[in-house]
Amino acid sequence: xxxxxxxxxxxxxxxxxxxxxxxxxxxxxxxxxxxxxxxxxxxxxxxxxxxxxxxxxxxxxxxxxxxxxxxxxxxxxxxxxxxxxxxxxxxxxxxxxxxxxxxxxxxxxxxxxxxxxxxxxxxxxxxxxxxxxxxxxxxxxxxxxxxxx
Amino acid sequence: xxxxxxxxxxxxxxxxxxxxxxxxxxxxxxxxxxxxxxxxxxxxxxxxxxxxxxxxxxxxxxxxxxxxxxxxxxxxxxxxxxx
Numbered sequence: 001x002x003x004x005x006x007x008x009x010x011x012x013x014x015x016x017x018x019x020x021x022x023x024x025x026x027x028x029x030x031x032x033x034x035x036x037x038x039x040x041x042x043x044x045x046x047x048x049x050x051x052x053x054x055x056x057x058x059x060x061x062x063x064x065x066x067x068x069x070x071x072x073x074x075x076x077x078x079x080x081x082x083x084x085x086x087x088x089x090x091x092x093x094x095x096x097x098x099x100x101x102x103x104x105x106x107x108x109x110x111x112x113x114x115x116x117x118x119x120x121x122x123x124x125x126x127x128x129x130x131x132x133x134x135x136x137x138x139x140x141x142x143x144x145x146x147x148x149x
Numbered sequence: 150x151x152x153x154x155x156x157x158x159x160x161x162x163x164x165x166x167x168x169x170x171x172x173x174x175x176x177x178x179x180x181x182x183x184x185x186x187x188x189x190x191x192x193x194x195x196x197x198x199x200x201x202x203x204x205x206x207x208x209x210x211x212x213x214x215x216x217x218x219x220x221x222x223x224x225x226x227x228x229x230x231x232x
Contacts (some may be wrong), residue, residue: 006231031214033232045188049231050155050156051231052153052155052205052208052224053179054208055205055208055224058208059208079200080231080232088213091232092231094231112232115231115232116229116230116231116232117229118229119227119229119231119232120155120205120224120226120229120231121229121230121231121232122155122156122226122227122230123231124156132232133156133157133160133227134230135228136227136228136229136230140232149183
């Protein structure tokens with residue numbers, strides 16, 4: 001399931017819903033991305049996440065479908081927020097469930113790695129010296145690259 | 150064609166979207182970027198780092214040699230930084 005929303009989400013509620021009523025699930029893996037306070041860049045006081053409505057949902061659905069084709073998964077949940085967020089705020093939740101832990105853990109890592117290089121989101125950071133668009137990192141490209149087939 | 154701009158492409162050009170009729174010689178994404186860069190200094194600035202600009206046509210990523218058509222929705226943006 002894909003959700004792109006401005007509102008915050010409750011991790012406990014979301015994870016509970018993902019396994020509710022399915023006793024075949026043996027493992028649930030999750031990743032939560034948070035806004036970091038980057039003191040070395042003049043203290044990020046907030047960031048605004050912009051996205052491309054329409055394309056975002058399509059690309060996330062495609063990433064979910066790719067994960068389901070590679071691992072035997074029961075549930076897949078991707079929630080990604082947009083709008084203005086402050087340090088400590090949740091940005092993204094990725095969770096997967098499967099009969100076995102390896103499928104859940106690996107697919108969760110795959111989803112966040114691919115999401116970071118394929119889903120059309122951009123971060124504008126606000127700091128002491130004004131605003132700046134976050135530059136894409138080569139380390140993120142390399143993280144996604146290792147899942148290529 | 151409908152053009153959409155995101156992140157620093159949008160802030161440099163100064164608008165989020167516009168409808169444009171490209172001249173007939175604009176056949177590919179590369180040709181489109183060349184033509185857009187002539188529309189004014191803000192376009193030239195936005196497209197200065199040409200090689201890093203990502204392009205999506207009708208919500209699908211395409212390379213710069215991909216053809217463009219008059220009824221396409223074409224989005225131009227920097228590498229993505231979500232997650």
